[in-house]
Amino acid sequence: MDEALLRSLTPSVLGILVRRGADFAAAEDAVQDALLEAVRVWADDPPRDPKGWLVTAAWRKFLDATRAETARRRREDRIDAEPEPGPVSGTDDTLQLYFLCAHPSLTPSSAVALTLRAVGGLTTRQIAEAYLVPEATMAQRISRAKRTVGDVRFDQPGDVATVLRVLYLVFNEGYSGDVDLAAEAIRLTRQLAAAIDHPEVAGLLALMLLHHARRASRIAPDGGLVPLAAQDRGRWDTTLITEGVQILQTALSRDRLGEFQAQAAIAALHADAPTAEETDWVQIVEWYDELAALTPSPVVRLNRAVAVGEADGPRAGLKALAELDDSLPRYAAVAAYLHERDGDRETAARLYAEAAQKASNLAERNYLTRQSARLNSRES
Structure with missing residues (x-):
């Protein structure tokens, strides 16, 4: 039984039921019931027309549920007779x-x-x-x-x-x-x-593919986080990277820049660097400037401070960071990283510990705690 096929057919089957007069909630329940029946039946007797089978099964489920509820009997008067199995609308x-x-x-x-x-x-x-x-x-x-x-x-x-x-x-x-x-x-x-020709849809898809390409290298064998600079780039999925870059280039050529395209451009620059040291941080800062013009998100400016610190030095990054609210999530972690790069290990260790207490998940908390312990052990 092809679960992927079932999932791909779900929206079109649901849409057909709604257009036939079913309200959304009842139609969605009927489609779910039909999917469960398909899981049970198709393994032994797969249909020649999966979509038609699902539409017929879901419509029957909807009619059964409607007839069973006296509160909905008025609706039965305007429900057409059950359609015979066969070709369904291509809408x-x-x-x-x-x-x-x-x-x-x-x-x-x-x-x-x-x-x-x-x-x-x-x-x-x-x-x-x-x-x-x-x-x-x-x-x-x-x-x-x-x-x-x-x-x-x-x-x-x-x-x-x-x-x-x-x-x-x-x-x-x-x-x-x-x-x-x-x-x-x-x-x-x-x-x-596939349903809509929009550059930001393409931008989001490119961004997802470029991030997903690095997935295998993000987690260490012990479950700990691996920061971007330390990731094994040989484990990055070059097929996904190539597809993501191609989709992004096509979207950018339409000259309708949006925030997901700008984020994808930053991800593409990271993916394009053979090593962390060869990352084009100057161009990444330029893209963050474009992104900041598109969205007022303080998280964008926080990430920009990191990029500035890489492009122009940690003190420039700290100066950019000082313009932001220190209560922002990850503010302390960014400050710790920039202070460490500037040689102030004592302040960095304290900020890493502070960031660990504010971390939103265990993996991040453990990573920041280890960073603080590493610097404290060097100081002792």
Whole structure:
């Protein structure tokens, strides 16, 4: 049974049910039931027309659920007779589903969950395991999200920027449970790129591919973080890097620069350097300047301070850092790194320890703690 095929068909099957008159929440439940039935049946008896099979099965599930609820009997009067199995509409509603699942009325966490379920075809259990929360909690989150968008017209235009932010949130979750969310985000972004010709969609896809290419080198055998400068570049996936650079170059040639394209350009410069010492930091600073002009994010300026420290020396980096709020996440870690490069190991050790206390995950905390201990042992 081809699970990847099932996931790829999910948005188009859901779109067909909605266009036939099913409300989004009921249609999504019916599609999930049909997917579960496909998992059970297809291994022994695969259909010749998988999409047609899923549409027929999902529509039957929807009709059964509708007829079983007396509160929805009025809707039965306007539901057409069940269609015979056969060719289904070629209309691709994938793009509208992306917009619906990333609706501005949803919180980021709800938008991510609904996107993974309705567009990605993941089960509630899989999403819950990926986000390390109880299945009942995730089920409630998805249910609330579906109610929130229940009255949104399916043909309303959506905001591409919101969709891209949701997909980037999925990508940054990485891997946990039995679902690789980074790979899932790449798959969904490829799907979106096929549905819409937009340079920022291409920019996000390029950025994901360039970051994902370094995945194998980011974690040491003991589970510790490996910083970019120390990574084994021989383990980087050159196929993904080549694809990412090509996609980025095509997007940039359209002269409609956006923040994901600028981020991808920075990632491409890192990927292009044979060694950390050969990194073109001057050009990276220039791209951070472009990025800062596109978004007011203080995180961009924080990362720019690191780049300035590499291009113009640690004191220039510290000067750029001093312009920012010291309560920013990772501020202490950046300050520690720049102070160490400037030769002030005592201050760097103290700041590494401070950064470790503020770290958002165990791997980062352990890395920063080791950095502090390393400098303290040299001082003693």
